[in-house]
Amino acid sequence: MTQKFKxxxxxxxxxxxxxAGAATLAMPAYLRAQGRxxxxxxxxxxxxxxxxxxxxxxxxxxxxxxxxxxNETFTTCFFSNLYLGDFQSFDDITHNWDQLVAxxxxxxxxxxxxxxxxxxxxxxxxxxxxxEYDRLVLSPGxxxxxxxxxxxxxxxxxxxxxxxxxxxxxxxxxxxLDALEDGQHIVMVAPxxxxxxxxxxxERVSMFAHVLKRKGFENSRIYVIDPKEAFSxxxxxxxxxxRHYPGMVEWYGPDIHGGILNVDAKAGIVETDFDTFEGAxxxxxxxxxxxxxxxxxGLTNEAGWVPIDPYTMRSQEDEExxxxxxATVAGDxxxxxxxxxxxxxxxxxxxxxxxxxxxxxPARYANxxxxxxxxxxxxxxxxxxxxxxxxxxxxxxxxxxxxxxxELRKETYEESLGWYDGIIxxxxx
Amino acid sequence: MPRLRFNVxxxxxxxxxxAAGIPAAVAAEDATEIEVIVESILAIDGDPAFGxxxxxxxxxxxxxxxxxxxxxxxxxxxxxxxxxAMVEYRxxxxxxxxxxxxxxxxxxxxxxxxxxxxxxxxAR
Ligand SMILES: Cc1cc2nc3c(=O)[nH]c(=O)nc-3n(C[C@H](O)[C@H](O)[C@H](O)COP(=O)(O)OP(=O)(O)OC[C@H]3O[C@@H](n4cnc5c(N)ncnc54)[C@H](O)[C@@H]3O)c2cc1C
Numbered sequence: 001m002t003q004k005f006k007x008x009x010x011x012x013x014x015x016x017x018x019x020a021g022a023a024t025l026a027m028p029a030y031l032r033a034q035g036r037x038x039x040x041x042x043x044x045x046x047x048x049x050x051x052x053x054x055x056x057x058x059x060x061x062x063x064x065x066x067x068x069x070x071n072e073t074f075t076t077c078f079f080s081n082l083y084l085g086d087f088q089s090f091d092d093i094t095h096n097w098d099q100l101v102a103x104x105x106x107x108x109x110x111x112x113x114x115x116x117x118x119x120x121x122x123x124x125x126x127x128x129x130x131x132e133y134d135r136l137v138l139s140p141g142x143x144x145x146x147x148x149x150x151x152x153x154x155x156x157x158x159x160x161x162x163x164x165x166x167x168x169x170x171x172x173x174x175x176x177l178d179a180l181e182d183g184q185h186i187v188m189v190a191p192x193x194x195x196x197x198x199x200x201x202x203e204r205v206s207m208f209a210h211v212l213k214r215k216g217f218e219n220s221r222i223y224v225i226d227p228k229e230a231f232s233x234x235x236x237x238x239x240x241x242x243r244h245y246p247g248m249v250e251w252y253g254p255d256i257h258g259g260i261l262n263v264d265a266k267a268g269i270v271e272t273d274f275d276t277f278e279g280a281x282x283x284x285x286x287x288x289x290x291x292x293x294x295x296x297x298g299l300t301n302e303a304g305w306v307p308i309d310p311y312t313m314r315s316q317e318d319e320e321x322x323x324x325x326x327a328t329v330a331g332d333x334x335x336x337x338x339x340x341x342x343x344x345x346x347x348x349x350x351x352x353x354x355x356x357x358x359x360x361x362p363a364r365y366a367n368x369x370x371x372x373x374x375x376x377x378x379x380x381x382x383x384x385x386x387x388x389x390x391x392x393x394x395x396x397x398x399x400x401x402x403x404x405x406x407e408l409r410k411e412t413y414e415e416s417l418g419w420y421d422g423i424i425x426x427x428x429x
Numbered sequence: 430m431p432r433l434r435f436n437v438x439x440x441x442x443x444x445x446x447x448a449a450g451i452p453a454a455v456a457a458e459d460a461t462e463i464e465v466i467v468e469s470i471l472a473i474d475g476d477p478a479f480g481x482x483x484x485x486x487x488x489x490x491x492x493x494x495x496x497x498x499x500x501x502x503x504x505x506x507x508x509x510x511x512x513x514a515m516v517e518y519r520x521x522x523x524x525x526x527x528x529x530x531x532x533x534x535x536x537x538x539x540x541x542x543x544x545x546x547x548x549x550x551x552a553r
Binding site: 058341345366380382384395397417422423 | 478483485488492494498527
C-alpha cells in the first residue's frame with residue numbers, strides 16, 4: 001500500500017466525524033468552487049452500471065454521474081448459455097440504461113471512449129468529445145486476445161464464434177447450434193486462466209448437449225479442447241454429463257491433446273498435437289485481457305490486467321481512478337457479474353467518501369456463480385471475501401456437492417432465476 | 430453473549446436427532462439458545478445507515494420491488510422474522526449455503542443494523 005491512499009482515509013474520517021450538516025465544509029474547496037463533483041463511468045455492465053446507480057442514488061443529487069457505454073443496449077453474458085439452451089430468449093437477457101437516466105438523473109452517453117488523460121482528468125470519446133471528471137470509474141470488461149489461438153482472428157470469429165462477449169456473437173453461436181444435424185459435431189476450445197466466468201465454458205457445453213439431446217441426436221459429439229488441466233466445478237459437470245448426456249461430451253486436457261496447433265474455421269477443424277478434431281460448429285474461446293481503455297489509461301500490468309487497491313478498488317497507479325470487474329486483478333474473486341456488482345458497491349461508497357461527507361465502511365465482497373447442467377439441475381459455487389494488504393482474500397466458501405437430491409438441484413436452479421432478476425434490478429432500475 | 434458455534438461434528442449429531450424426531454434435550458436447548466440470541470439482537474439499536482451499506486450485498490439477489498423467483502423479498506420484513514432467520518443461518522440450522530456463508534460473517538450488531546435498514550425501507 002502506498003502512502004497516497006492514507007491521505008484520503010484521513011480526510012474521509014474527518015468528513016464522517018463532522019456529520020451531515022457540515023457537508024460543504026468537509027468538501028474540498030476546489031470542488032465547492034466548481035459546483036457538483038463529477039464522476040464519469042466507462043462501461044455499463046455489472047461493474048459500471050452498479051457503480052453509477054449507487055453513486056447517483058445514494059448521493060441524492062450531490063454528485064453528477066455520467067455513464068459512457070458504446071452501445072444502446074446491454075446483453076448479459078450471464079444467462080447467455082441459458083439462451084443457447086432455450087431457457088431464456090434474447091430479449092430476456094437484453095437490457096438498457098433508460099431507468100438509470102429517469103430515476104437517478106444519470107447522463108448516459110452512447111460513444112466509445114478512446115483515451116484517458118489522467119493529468120488533465122479527461123476522457124476522450126470517438127465522437128471527438130472530451131468529458132471531464134473528478135473521479136473516473138473504468139469497468140470495460142474484457143478484450144479477446146484473438147491470436148492466442150493459432151489460426152484464429154476477429155474475422156474468423158464470424159464463422160467460429162467465441163460468444164464470450166454477448167450480443168451478435170451469441171446469436172451467431174445460437175444459429176449454428178440450431179442448424180446442426182445428427183452426426184455433426186461441436187468442437188469447443190476452452191480458454192486459459194484467467195478468464196471471465198470460470199464455469200462458463202462447461203455450462204455452455206451442458207446447454208449444447210441439452211439441445212442435441214432434446215432433438216434426439218445420437219451421433220453428435222461435443223469435443224472440449226482445454227488448455228487447463230482442471231476446471232471449475234469439474235466433478236459436478238462430469239457427473240452431470242455422465243448422467244444426462246452419456247457418451248456425448250469428450251473433454252481433453254493438455255496432457256492428452258498436447259497443445260493446439262491450428263484452427264481452420266472454413267474446413268471446420270481444430271488440429272492438436274494428438275489428433276485433429278472435426279466440427280460443423282467451432283466455438284473458440286481465446287485468452288483474454290482487460291478492455292482496451294484500461295491499457296490506454298496506462299493502468300494495466302504485464303499480464304494485461306489492472307492491479308487494484310483491495311480496500312477500495314482504486315487503481316494502484318492513480319487514486320482518482322477506480323477499476324472494477326473483469327478488467328481487474330481481484331485476488332481470489334473470480335471474474336463474474338456478481339463479483340463486479342459487489343466491487344462496484346465498495347467503489348461507490350469510497351467515491352462518495354472522496355467527494356462528499358458520506359461515511360465509508362470497511363469493504364466486504366461476495367460472489368456466487370450458478371450453473372445449469374440440465375433442466376432443473378442447477379449447481380453453485382460461492383465465497384465471501386475481505387481485503388488484505390496483498391489481495392482480496394476468500395474468507396469462507398461453498399460448492400454444491402455431487403449426488404445431491406433432485407429437489408435441492410431444482411431449488412438451486414430456481415435460486416439462480418431469482419438472482420438474475422435481482423442483479424438486473426440492482427444494475428438497471 | 431456467548432455465540433453458538435456448531436462445528437461439523439456437532440451438526441452431524443444434532444441434525445439426525447431432529448430428523449428422527451428424537452426430541453433430544455439437545456434440540457430443545459438449541460432452540461432456546463437461538464431465542465436468547467435473537468432477543469439480544471432485537472434489543473440492539475441497529476444503525477440503519479450501516480445497514481444500508483451492508484444491505485447492498487443482499488440487493489444483488491433479493492429484489493426490492495417484488496419477490497424474485499426462488500428468493501424471498503426482504504424489504505419491509507418483520508424484524509423478529511429477519512433476525513430469527515439470520516441467526517439460524519449463522520448458527521448452521523438453516524441449510525442454504527449462500528445464506529450460511531453470508532450470515533457467518535455477520536456480528537450481532539451487523540444483523541441489528543440490517544434489520545433496522547430493511548424495516549425502515551417499508552416505512553418509506
Ligand atoms: C457465457 C458466460 C456466462 C456467464 N455467466 C455468468 C453467471 O452466471 N454469473 C456471473 O456472475 N457472471 C457470469 N459471466 C461473467 C460476466 O458476464 C462478467 O464477469 C461481467 O459481465 C463483467 O462485468 P464488467 O462490468 O467487468 O464488464 P462487462 O459486462 O463486459 O461490461 C463492459 C461494458 O463496457 C462497454 N465498454 C468497454 N469498453 C468501452 C469503451 N472504451 N467505451 C465505451 N464502452 C465500453 C462494453 O460495451 C460493455 O457494455 C458469464 C460470462 C460468460 C461469457
